[in-house]
Amino acid sequence: MIIDYKIFTKYLSIVNKVLIVYIGHTLTNIYRGCVNYSMNKSIKMKAGFSDVLSYILYCRKRKNNDFNRLLKFIELKNIMRENKLKTFFQPIYQLQEDEPIGYEALNRPPMSKWFPTTENFYEFIGQTNQVFHLDLLCRNLSIAKFYESTSDQKEHRSRLLFLNIHPQVLMDSDYKSGETMKLLKQLNIHPSQIIFEITEKQAVSDYVMFERVLSNYRSQGFRIAVDDAGSGFNSLKSIVHIKPEFIKLDRSLIDNISKKESLQKMTSLLLEFANESGTKVIAEGIEQVDDLNYIREIGVHFGQGYALGRPTENIAI
């Protein structure tokens, strides 16, 4: 069927008036689009009724998605406003001595219809403009909870605290690192106890600038860990440029390492590199005793995972 868009627009305007009550803005938008189009060009195009119908359905679906996103966003803002995040601490052990050196702080939202899993929550955050706000909130919350949770235990208070941080937040000139410093001073926690975990999954585009930013943090006493190393994104690039004090090996390298030769080779390479460059390696996601024994045998420095300790709200004695 060949349709002249000027005629089509006229026809659509009548239909629009009749149906607007039933299908809201969708047809209005199509109508407006057609008017704009026909005013500029008088192009003839092939279009079937089914095409238009299919487009209406597409718009309705998109509107539903937008609406769901709005509800998710509102839930996210509620979680942040009402401080509904719960902080858990997972121990990181010195493998040769069976002694925790510190804890990774993990902030989890309450489970809900909108965020059935923690991953789902952080994935959504990444698509919004709330990354910076949440990052700062999580950092301060983690430090305050660490203090609270170790108030009667001086031995634990002096241990390390690993904080996940979005690389773009560190790079942002508006980011107020002074706020974190102020809180640390107030709680008598030394910056050298704080390790910023930077995941390689969130790409850094300007490494020269990033190195400069990191050296500023290091001069204040903070240290850096490359998180999820070996998960196939920018592992080597970030390790070479960031020169981290710690490399956290991704769980995909550790799961079943006692049986898989390919994982063993990759881990040995990274360990060798780390030893040569004075970096410490932390194996993440250790769940099986065989894997734990294997990484201990080859000399991985530190380990984290269910086989060593689960995340808990209170730092275990």
Ligand SMILES: [Ca+2]
């Ligand atoms: Ca992490």
